[in-house]
Amino acid sequence: MLEGQTLSVGELCDILQLPQSTISRHLKTLTDGGWAQVRREGTSRLYSLVPEDLDEASVELWRVVKAHLATMPAVAQDRVRLARVLADRRAESAAFFSRSAGEWDALRDDLYGSTFHLEGLLAVLDPSWTVADLGCGTGRTSSVLAPFVRQVVAVDASAEMLTAARGRLKAVENVDLREGALEALPIADGSVDLALLVLVLHHLGDPAAALREARRVLVPGGRLLVIDMQPHDRDEYRGQMGHVWLGFSEAQIGRLLVGAGFTGARVVPLPPAPAVRGPALFVASASARASADQAVPVR
The missing domain is CATH 3.40.50.150 (Vaccinia Virus protein VP39)
Incomplete structure (x- = not known):
């Protein structure tokens, strides 16, 4: 789920249908092992997996695991829920711009100046x-x-x-x-x-x-x-x-x-x-x- 996008703990809970404590434990194992990257944004932590950043042996192992996971029905359902989470994220962003269109210039000027x-x-x-x-x-x-x-x-x-x-x-x-x-x-x-x-x-x-x-x-x-x-x-x-x-x-x-x-x-x-x-x-x-x-x- 983390390959190709960045996800929060809450989003992973919704996708994998697991409790937060379990998700957090697995993420710690992945980050400690160098498999997942974490980025802080405010109070949130966002996680991703970038195969290009792995060593050669880990990349080969990931290819084998990924090919095996592709055959599992449960993973297919996870991907359906992933698509929904990403769609909800895009819809939330679009809704923000729809609400802010009339005051967007003033908002940007207030945050960053006008030049x-x-x-x-x-x-x-x-x-x-x-x-x-x-x-x-x-x-x-x-x-x-x-x-x-x-x-x-x-x-x-x-x-x-x-x-x-x-x-x-x-x-x-x-x-x-x-x-x-x-x-x-x-x-x-x-x-x-x-x-x-x-x-x-x-x-x-x-x-x-x-x-x-x-x-x-x-x-x-x-x-x-x-x-x-x-x-x-x-x-x-x-x-x-x-x-x-x-x-x-x-x-x-x-x-x-x-x-x-x-x-x-x-x-x-x-x-x-x-x-x-x-x-x-x-x-x-x-x-x-x-x-x-x-x-x-x-x-």
Whole structure:
């Protein structure tokens, strides 16, 4: 019964129609002998048998015993009851999700927060990559990226921002903080696998120059990811936060990327988060062309 699934003592009692004391005694013998494995989940103990974990002699013995048991009518009835127990378990799980559908998001947010799945998606990054966080600010994005890649090169023109980033990243060993302008990056040619510009372009007088620099530091075929604002009319942002551009349209960002030497550009609007006050955002991605001389002028 324990081969192929994990069962509790109570479930084994129902399947084998034996008292708990007898089941517990047999399980102790099996676990002491290395035949069964036990896993604790809260106050419960769950048991299983994994033939692959047995030594060669035990595996051969189990094959003989299993073949003999297959001919016994009592074992066939046990398997019927096993199927019912497993079906009841699935039904209980399905009932939980049916009851919880309306509040599932709130329940998960309460248990795990609202961004764990987004942060977990970073595990798809190649762990050998070097990533450039361009306009890193206080290092928030770099701190999230660092566990998933070989190195993060974080660049910002503001010494004060970099000081804040050093405080945040003082325990992180694979982030290299550098001061420099995004239009003249302190990064060698073709040394980066992925470049990020997160809410940066709208601060720059010459976003095309920053994108050309991003392409320069990328390996051929390296990826660029830009997050920025969609077009908006909040002119007060110019004085309040130093915005130069009031967002970018899909056509604008597409022309900028092509002109800087990127190909395969894709622009996707991002859904607004609840209760935020800022303009809508987009994410744009593209690949670096193989050669700088393949960049084309923007018209």
